[in-house]
Amino acid sequence: MAIPCQNGCGLTAFGRHSSCCTACCGPEGPHAADCSEKNRRLLKACAKGCGRPAYGSYRTCCTHCQGPGSRHSETCAGKCKRQCEALRPPTDVPTPARARPLAVPEAPTFQVCCAACRTTFAVRPPSAPGTSLWAVCPECWMASEAQVPAGCPGSKPPSAGRQRALLIGINYTGTRARLTGCIKDVHNMKQLLLETYGWKPDCIRTLTDDDQQRMPTRRNIEKALQELVKDARPGDTFFILFSGHGSQKVDPNGFEEDGMNETILPVDFQRAGMITDDQISDLIVKPLPPGVRLTAVMDSCHSGTGLDLPFTFKERQGWREETNPFHSPSDVQLFSGCVDSGTSSDCRAGGAMTNAFCEVLRGNPYPTYPELMHRLQQHLIYHGFKQKPQLTSTQQFDLNRPFFLTDAVPNQNSCLGRIFRRRFEPCISHRLTSGPLAEMLAAVGGLILR
Numbered sequence: 001m002a003i004p005c006q007n008g009c010g011l012t013a014f015g016r017h018s019s020c021c022t023a024c025c026g027p028e029g030p031h032a033a034d035c036s037e038k039n040r041r042l043l044k045a046c047a048k049g050c051g052r053p054a055y056g057s058y059r060t061c062c063t064h065c066q067g068p069g070s071r072h073s074e075t076c077a078g079k080c081k082r083q084c085e086a087l088r089p090p091t092d093v094p095t096p097a098r099a100r101p102l103a104v105p106e107a108p109t110f111q112v113c114c115a116a117c118r119t120t121f122a123v124r125p126p127s128a129p130g131t132s133l134w135a136v137c138p139e140c141w142m143a144s145e146a147q148v149p150a151g152c153p154g155s156k157p158p159s160a161g162r163q164r165a166l167l168i169g170i171n172y173t174g175t176r177a178r179l180t181g182c183i184k185d186v187h188n189m190k191q192l193l194l195e196t197y198g199w200k201p202d203c204i205r206t207l208t209d210d211d212q213q214r215m216p217t218r219r220n221i222e223k224a225l226q227e228l229v230k231d232a233r234p235g236d237t238f239f240i241l242f243s244g245h246g247s248q249k250v251d252p253n254g255f256e257e258d259g260m261n262e263t264i265l266p267v268d269f270q271r272a273g274m275i276t277d278d279q280i281s282d283l284i285v286k287p288l289p290p291g292v293r294l295t296a297v298m299d300s301c302h303s304g305t306g307l308d309l310p311f312t313f314k315e316r317q318g319w320r321e322e323t324n325p326f327h328s329p330s331d332v333q334l335f336s337g338c339v340d341s342g343t344s345s346d347c348r349a350g351g352a353m354t355n356a357f358c359e360v361l362r363g364n365p366y367p368t369y370p371e372l373m374h375r376l377q378q379h380l381i382y383h384g385f386k387q388k389p390q391l392t393s394t395q396q397f398d399l400n401r402p403f404f405l406t407d408a409v410p411n412q413n414s415c416l417g418r419i420f421r422r423r424f425e426p427c428i429s430h431r432l433t434s435g436p437l438a439e440m441l442a443a444v445g446g447l448i449l450r
Contacts, residue, residue, distance in 0.1 A: 010045070010053030010080065011035065052080050056384045161235030161292075163406070165193055165204040166228045170216050170244035170267050173209060176436035177245060181350035183208045185243035185299060188350055192358045193239065196365050197405055209267045216244075218272035221264075225283040234291025237406045240284070243351050245269075245437060246300030246344070249276060250426045255324040255418075258340055259426030262306045264298070270440060281308045281326070285394070288330035293408035296334045299351035304340035307332065309392040310413075313373065319396045326418045329411035332394040335376075338387040345385050352385045366402045 005013050005020040014020055014035075021035040046052045050068055052061040055076075062076040113120050169186035171179045186206050193199040207216040207224060214220070228238055245265040256262075263274035285307055288294060298306040305312070309332060310325030337344030337353030345352040356379040360372065367375065369391065376389045397409045 165239040182243040184350040185354035218266040254423035290329040299353040301343040303336035313391040327413040331408040
């Protein structure tokens with residue numbers, strides 16, 4: 001895992017040292033002559049060439065910068081250093097008191113001996129033993145080819161069950177609610193599954209609105225969701241991505257704590273309507289038996305509890321149970337781009353949440369869950385996004401468990417089904433009543449304000 005230089009210059013630390021070189025004094029430099037050759041930039045450089053990293057999504061480090069030797073704003077050096085510190089993994093995340101201990105292996109590693117300098121160092125392997133990889137020595141930075149041994153402690157063997165993925169991306173081309181990055185999210189996530197986790201191409205199904213043969217209409221989405229988990233049995237692994245518009249609708253039962261059901265919008269939502277979280281849960285969560293793993297990523301507005309899962313991860317607190325939870329026996333996890341009342345950002349490069357999810361897991365495919373959530377948040381902050389990602393689950397698993405796509409914890413819920421404690425009145429977000437999407441929904445009666 002690349003660690004930023006402790007001096008905040010924007011380069012990686014060299015080898016096992018805490019700084020990039022012995023000469024580094026911070027964002028101002030100077031640096032050793034071979035520093036840029038030995039290390040790589042974690043943060044893009046200021047376009048003026050001053051040597052500092054650019055701030056956030058801007059091209060320069062500050063508004064005063066005119067190049068090498070020029071003056072900077074008073075806060076420039078501090079902001080540069082904070083950007084680098086934000087890339088560091090959390091070191092003080094406590095184990096939540098409510099988390100139940102499970103016999104989970106440590107993050108998988110095996111030892112590689114550098115062919116050049118003979119230094120021995122630890123490497124995180126891909127999911128399957130027997131896979132070849134190129135490992136870079138932290139001392140001499142020479143790459144050596146290595147093979148994950150069959151008996152590698154902690155390495156995950158290929159799942160004994162079936163693997164299926166459904167990736168949905170909708171840009172709503174030709175409408176006033178057009179997005180730009182959702183189809184790119186599908187390609188980005190597919191690449192992550194294929195290259196980082198070794199999934200087979202024929203296991204992955206896509207629905208995008210640039211493909212007339214696989215249009216993400218409501219009917220096609222619901223049919224694809226049913227086929228995704230059809231005949232599910234213990235050991236099976238499922239994955240789903242939805243990137244597109246999300247909204248909310250009054251919960252007629254009052255189960256939701258904000259009184260609103262979360263929804264996703266198919267490409268034909270103006271004619272066929274929205275799909276609620278209750279309906280999605282009925283299709284892909286409630287039918288799953290124990291021992292099945294489903295991982296979902298929802299990069300859409302109002303997606304916090306987009307699958308109606310009973311437990312929400314709270315940083316430094318652990319798991320929090322919903323007031324009116326519906327408990328299921330399977331292991332389902334949802335990574336959503338924002339909380340229920342929030343919005344998820346879209347840009348030409350793709351959705352902010354999907355980009356963060358893919359980039360973080362390419363850097364470390366098997367983090368612990370607190371580390372994963374921390375890095376997702378820091379990635380979003382660094383790129384100038386204010387949304388807060390959220391993790392919900394059907395099980396209160398040990399948060400020190402490494403993130404694997406193919407393992408499933410056993411059912412820990414003593415009571416299955418709905419537990420009703422109180423009814424909630426709807427709390428309608430102001431974001432639902434303004435903008436082109438709200439106007440389109442209101443025109444077809446899709447935005448129910450009661």
